[in-house]
Amino acid sequence: GKRVGGRYQIISRLGEGGMAIVYKAKDLILDRFVAVKTLRPELADDEEFVRRFHREAESVTSLSHPNIVAIYDIGEEDCYYIVMEYVEGMTLKEFIRDYSPVSIDEAIHIMKQIILAIAHAHEHGIVHRDIKPQNILIDESEHVKVTDFGIALAVSGATITYTHSIMGSAHYLSPEQAKGGKATVKSDIYAIGIVMFELLTGKLPFPGTSPVSVALKHLSSPMPYPRDFRADIPQAVENVMIRALAKDPSDRYNHVTDMYQDILTALNPERAHELRLILN
């Protein structure tokens, strides 16, 4: 079969996105399975895409977390590629399609892992900017790994050269981004709120097929109440989504860790005081 970078033997195709095709491969030196993300050949002549592709590897290698897909290697022999941890399972998009509605406990178990991954990235000054179920992988034992930091930006004090393009899906776009503003920690929180809504109800809060109409809904349609779709969602859990999906970023959670704490408290109000002690 085909090889990339000499040592990676391509086995099968795992998936693709706007920018890349991802293969399952065998690392012939370390004798283990890996995922090889290759830049689409038609984009290889475009400097902007090549830069963005490399930036992905750079931003993720500074992170090390059980809920973030690890990067092993990058290269540009044969094609531009990033070698990463292979996750055997499915994307959260497929998971929602196949298993929705999942129990509240299961949904919360998944959300906690997503939040811990993004909390780790934020602590390291990295905003994901493309959180959506297609970029969240889940294995058989419901261990979650966030991937595709492709348009992630380091925000720690650095000047951001900002080139905004609606690369991903409009369904996870925060109101401030819909207005053309830059992505921040708060827009990641908004996207997590949409994923949480979708996972709990099996529905998007702002559905639609045209990106423009969806963006307009993020800007001005009131958020539907998750409990109207599913009555067994606890009020305190609905409140977490209301705060994460606040239109005005100043009404939203400031930190993803505040969201995490509210979720824990929502599920176990008696232990709220104890949890606060642990987290502080």
Ligand code: ATP
């Ligand atoms: P986007 O259009 O969202 O920017 P992309 O082109 O950057 O996507 P990825 O999201 O990184 O590409 O990967 C595309 C798909 O490949 C994923 O949705 C998933 O199905 C699969 N995939 C990616 N990484 C892995 C991995 N480490 N293990 C298993 N499957 C993976």
Ligand code: MG
């Ligand atoms: Mg992707």
Ligand code: MG
């Ligand atoms: Mg991407």
